[in-house]
Each structure stands twice: as structure tokens, then as C-alpha cells.
Amino acid sequence: MESQFVDWLLARLPRDPRLEVPPGDDAAVLRPPAGRRTVVTVDLLTEGVDFLLGGDTTPARVGHKALAVNLSDLAAMGARPEAAVVAVALPREGAAALGKGIHAGLAPLAARFGMTIAGGDTNTWDGPLVISVTAIGSVPPGAAWRRDGARPGDLLVVTGPCGGSLLGRHLDVEPRCHEALAIAARFVVRAAIDISDGLSLDLARMMRASGTRGLVDLARVPIHPDAERRSRLADGVSPLEHALGDGEDFELLLALAEADARALVADPPAGIAPVIFGEVVAGTGLVARHADGSTHPLQPRGWLHDGA
Amino acid sequence: MESQFVDWLLARLPRDPRLEVPPGDDAAVLRPPAGRRTVVTVDLLTEGVDFLLGGDTTPARVGHKALAVNLSDLAAMGARPEAAVVAVALPREGAAALGKGIHAGLAPLAARFGMTIAGGDTNTWDGPLVISVTAIGSVPPGAAWRRDGARPGDLLVVTGPCGGSLLGRHLDVEPRCHEALAIAARFVVRAAIDISDGLSLDLARMMRASGTRGLVDLARVPIHPDAERRSRLADGVSPLEHALGDGEDFELLLALAEADARALVADPPAGIAPVIFGEVVAGTGLVARHADGSTHPLQPRGWLHDGA
Numbered sequence: 348m349e350s351q352f353v354d355w356l357l358a359r360l361p362r363d364p365r366l367e368v369p370p371g372d373d374a375a376v377l378r379p380p381a382g383r384r385t386v387v388t389v390d391l392l393t394e395g396v397d398f399l400l401g402g403d404t405t406p407a408r409v410g411h412k413a414l415a416v417n418l419s420d421l422a423a424m425g426a427r428p429e430a431a432v433v434a435v436a437l438p439r440e441g442a443a444a445l446g447k448g449i450h451a452g453l454a455p456l457a458a459r460f461g462m463t464i465a466g467g468d469t470n471t472w473d474g475p476l477v478i479s480v481t482a483i484g485s486v487p488p489g490a491a492w493r494r495d496g497a498r499p500g501d502l503l504v505v506t507g508p509c510g511g512s513l514l515g516r517h518l519d520v521e522p523r524c525h526e527a528l529a530i531a532a533r534f535v536v537r538a539a540i541d542i543s544d545g546l547s548l549d550l551a552r553m554m555r556a557s558g559t560r561g562l563v564d565l566a567r568v569p570i571h572p573d574a575e576r577r578s579r580l581a582d583g584v585s586p587l588e589h590a591l592g593d594g595e596d597f598e599l600l601l602a603l604a605e606a607d608a609r610a611l612v613a614d615p616p617a618g619i620a621p622v623i624f625g626e627v628v629a630g631t632g633l634v635a636r637h638a639d640g641s642t643h644p645l646q647p648r649g650w651l652h653d654g655a
Numbered sequence: 656m657e658s659q660f661v662d663w664l665l666a667r668l669p670r671d672p673r674l675e676v677p678p679g680d681d682a683a684v685l686r687p688p689a690g691r692r693t694v695v696t697v698d699l700l701t702e703g704v705d706f707l708l709g710g711d712t713t714p715a716r717v718g719h720k721a722l723a724v725n726l727s728d729l730a731a732m733g734a735r736p737e738a739a740v741v742a743v744a745l746p747r748e749g750a751a752a753l754g755k756g757i758h759a760g761l762a763p764l765a766a767r768f769g770m771t772i773a774g775g776d777t778n779t780w781d782g783p784l785v786i787s788v789t790a791i792g793s794v795p796p797g798a799a800w801r802r803d804g805a806r807p808g809d810l811l812v813v814t815g816p817c818g819g820s821l822l823g824r825h826l827d828v829e830p831r832c833h834e835a836l837a838i839a840a841r842f843v844v845r846a847a848i849d850i851s852d853g854l855s856l857d858l859a860r861m862m863r864a865s866g867t868r869g870l871v872d873l874a875r876v877p878i879h880p881d882a883e884r885r886s887r888l889a890d891g892v893s894p895l896e897h898a899l900g901d902g903e904d905f906e907l908l909l910a911l912a913e914a915d916a917r918a919l920v921a922d923p924p925a926g927i928a929p930v931i932f933g934e935v936v937a938g939t940g941l942v943a944r945h946a947d948g949s950t951h952p953l954q955p956r957g958w959l960h961d962g963a
Contacts, residue, residue, distance in 0.1 A: 385693065387773055391742035391787055393780045434699035434787045465695055468787075472701045479699055479742045479776075479787035 384491065386426040386484040390416045394475035398518065406448025408518040409478065414453045416543065417482035418460055418522035419597045423541035425492040425531040426484030428460045428524055433467040436477040449478065460524055490531065492539035492601075497557035501537050502608035503625040507598040509546045510574025510590035517595035527599060529616035538602040545594040545649020550625075551633055553600065560630030563591075563645055566638045567624040571596070592648035602627055692799065694734040694792035698724045702783035706826065714756025716826040717786065722761045724851065725790035726768055726830035727905040731849035733800040733839040734792030736768045736832055742776040744785040757786065768832055798839065800847035800909075805865035809845050810916035811933040815906040817854045818882025818898035825903035835907060837924035846910040853902040853957020858933075859941055861908065868938030871899075871953055874946045875932040879904070900956035910935055 390413070394400060398409050414431060421428050433453065437445050446469060457464050462482070506523055523541070530536060538557055540549045546568070554561040565587060574589035601621075603611060612621050625636075633645035698721070702708060706717050722739060729736050741761065745753050754777060765772050770790070814831055831849070838844060846865055848857045854876070862869040873895060882897035909929075911919060920929050933944075941953035 382690070385791075387738070387740055387789070387791065389740040389742045389774065389776050389787070389789055391744055391776045391778055391785070393744050393778060393782065393785075395782070396778065396780050430695070432695055432697040432789055434697045434789075436699055436701050436785055466697065468697050468699050470699055470701060470704065472704045474701065474703070474782045474785075477699070477701075477744055477782075477785050477787075479697070479785075481695070481697055481740055481742075481789035483693075483695065 383485040384488055386421060386424050386486055386491065387481065388417055388420040388424075389479060389481040390420070391477065391479040392416070393477050400476065403515065404518060405452070406445050407452030409476070410449035410452030411456050412452075412518050412520055413449070413478045413480045414456050414482070415520035415522050416597065417480045418456070418462070418524050419520060419541040419543070421482055421484040422523040422527040423492065423539050423599055424484065424486060425490060425527050425536060425539065426486040427528060428462040428482065428484050430463045430465040430483045431457060432465055432481045434470075434479040434481075435467070436470045436472050436474060438476060439471045439473060442471045445476065460522070492527075492531070492536045493556075494538050494540045494553045495556035495558075497538035497553055497559050497602035497627045499559060499627055499629045500605065501602040501627040502605050502623050503550070503561060503563070503627065504601045504603060504608050504611060504621050504623055505542070505546065505569060505598050506601070506619045506621045507596070508569035508571035508574075508590070509542060509596040509598060510571045510586060510593045511577040512571075512573060512593055512595040514573045514576060516571075516573055520595075520597045522597060523599050523619065526616045526619050530601070530611065534603055534607040534611055536601050536603055540600050542596040542598050542600055543594060543650075545592045545647070546596065546600065547591040547633060547645060547647040548594070548649030549600055551647035553602065554627070554631070554633065557602070557627070558631075560628045561625060561633045562628050562636055562642070563625040563633060564636050567622060569622045569624065588648075591645075594650040691793040692796055694729060694732050694794055694799065695789065696725055696728040696732075697787060697789040698728070699785065699787040700724070701785050708784065711823065712826060713760070714753050715760030717784070718757035718760030719764050720760075720826050720828055721757070721786045721788045722764050722790070723828035723830050724905065725788045726764070726770070726832050727828060727849040727851070729790055729792040730831040730835040731800065731847050731907055732792065732794060733798060733835050733844060733847065734794040735836060736770040736790065736792050738771045738773040738791045739765060740774045740789045741772060742778075742787040742789075744778045744780050744782060746784060747779045747781060750779045753784065768830070800835075800839070800844045801864075802846050802848045802861045803864035803866075805846035805861055805867050805910035805935045807867060807935055807937045808913065809910040809935040810913050810931050811858070811869060811871070811935065812909045812911060812916050812919060812929050812931055813850070813854065813877060813906050814909070814927045814929045815904070816877035816879035816882075816898070817850060817904040817906060818879045818894060818901045819885040820879075820881060820901055820903040822881045822884060824879075824881055828903075828905045830905060831907050831927065834924045834927050838909070838919065842911055842915040842919055844909050844911055848908050850904040850906050850908055851902060851958075853900045853955070854904065854908065855899040855941060855953060855955040856902070856957030857908055859955035861910065862935070862939070862941065865910070865935070866939075867935045869933060869941045870936050870944055870950070871933040871941060872944050875930060877930045877932065896956075899953075902958040
């Protein structure tokens, strides 16, 4: 229903020559008057859906996450972070302490990525915590990584292992901004998306946008130790399924020409160990390929809480 | 407490050379790589605080308001609207219909002001409606209207009558963007702010930022018919008090040199009837001047729900 609503909405947003990448990608790219393009993205997090305050889930970790997921969107565009604005609705009780805690997690992350917090809007109300961050980045004209540029023959790369982020990692998102810029400096990235809702679901989005089919080598999907842990907790879901469907990994999923993909995994930027886990072929949807070469359709799975 | 938190927060935001106007003004101004400056502002509205859905308060009117208050912030910077991103948390029940209703109010306003909706984030949750709009505008270098530039001798101008917006007008905000640009083309505006929280409260903010005192001629404060209506409802508050303290008028409050102020009110842009209602003098705080010339300190009053 929501996805339908988003489609409905996207269909009604007028095209505008100032937008180099229109609504529906990881972020919109604005043609500024001159020089670099402006990249803008917004993510709104709500208590009860994106986090549950209490215990290990401190306001600082929530503040970190609220900015980090936006930085991840900028990374997925190959954009350099520039500025952010932060809007919050704080529960009246303890509002100031909560606000300070959020800032304590958000500000160091902003500083670490050379991002200035340019403003915000602080509200209190009788509801739970809501935090909305708008991030602005920049990118050279024509250089933004879109999700619709994958072509048959490209290889699929993911910048790290997936699955099990719910065990805590989803709060400590380490956005791949520096790595994205290092990759952009050396390679042509044909298509990119960050894994917010699930490796298979986000891959399906990239394939749909590109008009191509994703062929996933199941034996090569990098599985995070947290996915193994979740599986050992006897939840009836295999580590591979966790890796394909859990989401909130905030790794980058990239499509590159074969030579570029192989050069990237052979000599990656510091801090990541990217893996080739499949390829782009003609067709639609996703296909899983087993070690013996047999294939079957792969149903994309993941977290469908948000749109656009 | 909140105001303290905002002060605490502002004190901790690092200065950045990319910001021509730092946090704490109506909007932040970013120095883009070249050409015009980028102006960014965000406002988050929550059900129960900023509106109560039901009856005449349709989702479309809420969508209109959510964008309009941001456009008003751009107007208060003398900025030209360029783009907006919209993040919402929708109550699960009826989410799509509500989202569509919001869009129905928001999109025409965006179109009317030449603003492209560049993206967004749609979420559902078990809480009430939350809508956060980030607006981006542009302005020539050095031309943004700040709130800290008023000087003794300047006259205080308001672009329209105030008070009583709670009777319904607060939902149908008509942002003063075109009028602001028309004024910017003809005059040097020394300081500007939009009246979101109350004429006297927002004037006090301008005076505090400018290091000056505001002298308000009580007989010249333009009183909206809605303020008269609210007063007739026997609420014990005079129409003048409503005009000074109600807020959500979204008129512009400007400080201009005397000659400019007089030329503006003598020959205003189409659609507004600006009024000189006071002057800027040396000192701090606000002073009320009666028709007989006597003065007394004026306590700023208004809506203190949000910060920054």
C-alpha cells in the first residue's frame, strides 16, 4: 500500500530541469548555479520503529544513527558530505536531556565527515521521539551514482558482510562516505545503492531501476557474524537468509564493469573488504545461482517500512 | 528549558567558513562553490501541537502549512525558493490516504512558488502525524536578510496585520516570498524575521540579535480582524494583545533605514499593505510607546514551542 502510495506520489511530482537525478533515487541531485551539484537526502526516524530508547540504546546512539543513515545515502550517491539540518520532536518529559544526548552522538559524526550542522527545528510534544535529518552533499556534474545505470555484464559488489544488524550494529552505522569517494576517484560506478532494507530487496530496486536482472551467487554472499549469531539463536532462519533480507547493514551495493569490479576487490580502499557476489544479466527480477550452477528465482526480502 | 537547550546547542555547533549566516537565524546560508548562496531551513510539525486533524483541518491544509512555514522562512531571508524535501511519519491506519491528502495541499503551493519537491522519506508508525519539510532557496552572496542587522534609527515595518490566526488563518499561511523578492530588489533590508511565534516575541529576537531596543508604537500595530473576533469571544485579551502575542501570522517583520521604510510603505509590492509600527533605538529589550508619548517596558509574549 505504501509502495503504491510512493509510486502514486512519484508519478505526480513534476520533472524539473534543475534535478539531475529525479525523485526516486537514493537522493536528489540539484544543478546549482555553477560548479558542483548539490545532493540532498532526508531520513526521519521514529521511536518504536527505528529504535527503542532504553538500556544500551542511548540517545547518543540514536543521534549517531539518525545522521549516519543520511551519510550512507550520500555515500550511495558518491557525494561528499557538506551540511545537515536536524529536526526533532522530543517527548516533553526530559526533553532537554534527550536533545543533548542526541547531539552528543550526532555532532562527532558530523565533524568526522567534515559536515556542518547548519540549523534545525526543536519541538516538544506528548508523543515519542522523532528525529528527521536532512543531509546535503556535493558531487561533480554528471558524477552522481544513480541506481538505474547497471548493464548486463556488470558485476555486483558489496562493500561488506550483511545480516544480523538488529543485534546492535544497526545503531552504530559506519557510513561508507570515505570509501565511496575513494572508489569514485578510481572507477566508474555504473549503479549504486546503500543496503538499508535488505541486500536482496535493495538489489531488486537497483535492477528494477536499471531494467536488468540480478544474478546472485549464493555461495559468495558475504555473511556477517551477527547473521550467524541470530541464526544460532534458533530463529529458523539461515545465516544466508539473514544476510539477504535483514537490512540496516548500510554497506554499499555497486554495479561495475567486470574489469573495474575485479580491480576494486583486488585493491580496495582502506577499511573495507568488498566482495563480488553476482552479476547483472538481461531480464528482470532476481535469480539465485547455487554452487553447482543451478538457478532458481530469488524472492527479494527485506524491511519494507519506508518508501522512496 | 528548551530555549536553554537551544542556546546550549548553538554554543556547541562549530563555526564553519561555508556558512555565511550561522545557525540561529531564520535559515542557514551556505556558500556554494560559485554563484548564488544556498539557503536551507527545516520545520517539523506534529499533530496535537501544530494542528489537530479533523473537521476543517484537512490533510491538504496541513500539507500546505508544512511547506508554507518553510517558504515563510525563505522569505524572511530574502531568498528565492528552489527545492524541498518532505519527511513524514504517518499513523498506520489510513496512511496512504493521509499521505495523498498532504501532497494535495503541498504540491500546488510548491508549484506556485517555483519550488521542486526533490525527494522525501515516508514512514508509518503507531504515533500521530509528523511532517518535516526542508526547504532550500538561493540568494546572491551577501544579500541574505539576517536578523542581527537592525541599527538605531531604523524603522520597524510589518507586512500585514497580526493576531487571531488560531481562528483558522494559521493553516492557510500565504508566504511572503514574492513580496520579499520585490522588496529586496528595491531596498536594503537591515534585518528581517517572519512572525511565527508572535510579533513582540519575534521582534524581541531581532532586537536581541541586533543588540538594539525595539520601540513599539502601540497605536500603529496593525490588528487583524481575527484578533478583534478572538477578543469579542470574551477571552479577556485585547485585540492589541492578540496582535502582539498570538503568532503564526507569517507576515514579515523588517528593519529598514527611515527613507527606505517610508518609500516601502508609500509604494509597496502588490498584495501587501506594510505598516511602520515602531523604530529601533539604542538599548535592549522592547518598549511600548502610547499615543501620548509615554512609554513603558513591553514584555515580549508569544508561542514558545520551538527553538532555534
